[in-house]
Amino acid sequence: MKIKIAVIGLKGLPAYVGAGTVGENIIDQLKDKYDFYVYSTSSNTIHKSGFLNGYYQKVFRAIPNKKLNIFYYYLVSALHARYRATYDIIHVHNSFAGFTFGILKRKYPIVLTTHGAFNIVDKWKKFAWFFKYNTNKLVRKADYLCCVSKDEKRRFKKLLNLEAHYIPNGINPVVKNELPPIDISEPYIFFGSGRIIRTKGLHDLLQALHRLNFKGKLLVAGDMDQIPAYKAEILEMIGNLNVELVDLIKYKKLLFSYIANSQLFIFPSHIEGMSMMLLEAVAVDCPVICSDIIANKDILNETEALFFETGNYVDLAEKIKWAISNEDSMKERAENAKRKFLLEYNWKSIALQYEEIFEGMVQNKNRTRSNLVTGSSH
Numbered sequence: 001m002k003i004k005i006a007v008i009g010l011k012g013l014p015a016y017v018g019a020g021t022v023g024e025n026i027i028d029q030l031k032d033k034y035d036f037y038v039y040s041t042s043s044n045t046i047h048k049s050g051f052l053n054g055y056y057q058k059v060f061r062a063i064p065n066k067k068l069n070i071f072y073y074y075l076v077s078a079l080h081a082r083y084r085a086t087y088d089i090i091h092v093h094n095s096f097a098g099f100t101f102g103i104l105k106r107k108y109p110i111v112l113t114t115h116g117a118f119n120i121v122d123k124w125k126k127f128a129w130f131f132k133y134n135t136n137k138l139v140r141k142a143d144y145l146c147c148v149s150k151d152e153k154r155r156f157k158k159l160l161n162l163e164a165h166y167i168p169n170g171i172n173p174v175v176k177n178e179l180p181p182i183d184i185s186e187p188y189i190f191f192g193s194g195r196i197i198r199t200k201g202l203h204d205l206l207q208a209l210h211r212l213n214f215k216g217k218l219l220v221a222g223d224m225d226q227i228p229a230y231k232a233e234i235l236e237m238i239g240n241l242n243v244e245l246v247d248l249i250k251y252k253k254l255l256f257s258y259i260a261n262s263q264l265f266i267f268p269s270h271i272e273g274m275s276m277m278l279l280e281a282v283a284v285d286c287p288v289i290c291s292d293i294i295a296n297k298d299i300l301n302e303t304e305a306l307f308f309e310t311g312n313y314v315d316l317a318e319k320i321k322w323a324i325s326n327e328d329s330m331k332e333r334a335e336n337a338k339r340k341f342l343l344e345y346n347w348k349s350i351a352l353q354y355e356e357i358f359e360g361m362v363q364n365k366n367r368t369r370s371n372l373v374t375g376s377s378h
Contacts, residue, residue, distance in 0.1 A: 012044025
């Protein structure tokens, strides 16, 4: 029989942002070897409970309050796994779920993958104490700790004396001529984020374009409704710029089309773990201008992307101006980045690292069970 692995934290599949995209790619690579059971909430998937793309998805009905719904989702998933199901391993994405470990540990070994455990975005500031408690006190209860960024690994060691296994996010090859066409005839630069909040830096980009008196087109894709006050600020800042706002693009191939057809992908984020949006730009060899945060510089270098000083719209303006005037150099950077990522950051090799972890967990579990039966202490 196949090993049964329950997955908590993806929120809903098919995925279109963040940890969901990471988990979905791991499952897709390993679903022939393991039986995956994915816990989801109806706020993040259009599907009902049932089999989908080679795994089973258990979908809980969402509650109206978005923030409380996330707490509810993690809690009800843990309770169902503990009392209504039987698995071999629980794979949890997001350190926020630490508060459920007391429920899960009574029955299962836990593999935890964190996606920015030390980063608390604006909309969760009121609950910062709870996020910090989960990270500082409860993450250590996991049987195996993984993280998606090198900086996060360093911080786990320095701040909590925890050894985390760094497993990066990855990309798959993208066949451009199989992507759907888009109805935009004029050249444009692209900004995209699942959640458009202040830490994503869209305001920096708008200020930079105003400084340049930019006459071209900016296409902005993502959910603008996360923080109404920031949305209002952005709409006012647009002014006379030629900006097209599109909603969150959930269809991955369409997102790839928008990025692949853009002149530049601008990524001015202030805080990241390891951004899937950035990797998706790399996957279609789109020239990238990105902030010089450690998360970006850990995976890209000056021959692969053009960096600007984080939060400095004057510097960003200069880099945009240079990039537009040096198209060949930017294309060369993009090709270098894609070549490296297909070799070092591909989902097939990343999934093999998780397979090794899962196999080790099951062997330890079986060994412990055998020792309990025989009375051995070794």
